Amino acid sequence: MMNCRKVESLVTDYLDGVVEGITRLRFELHLRICPSCSRYVSKVQKLIEALGRLPANEPVSSEKIAKLQRIAAKSADFGGDPERSPQS
Ligand SMILES: [Zn+2]
Numbered sequence: 001m002m003n004c005r006k007v008e009s010l011v012t013d014y015l016d017g018v019v020e021g022i023t024r025l026r027f028e029l030h031l032r033i034c035p036s037c038s039r040y041v042s043k044v045q046k047l048i049e050a051l052g053r054l055p056a057n058e059p060v061s062s063e064k065i066a067k068l069q070r071i072a073a074k075s076a077d078f079g080g081d082p083e084r085s086p087q088s
Pocket of ligand 1: 003004007030034036037038
């Protein structure tokens with residue numbers, strides 16, 4: 001079973017479409033059972049889309065994405081509490 005840390009490390013590759021085969025299946029399976037990662041992936045996806053809408057024509061580097069990933073991870077309290085939802 002893929003764990004959250006593995007998903008976190010693969011998310012940009014996954015969104016780039018370079019994660020294939022069994023790894024992709026495991027990734028998607030984990031997203032189905034793990035709301036935290038599912039939310040994280042959609043958050044990173046939105047960040048990438050937001051970057052794509054920037055006026056600058058330069059392609060988004062993977063370093064930039066990695067940085068965004070770390071920012072997103074922090075803001076999402078990744079691996080911890082779901083964002084501000086009071087469920088216990
Ligand atoms: Zn997870």
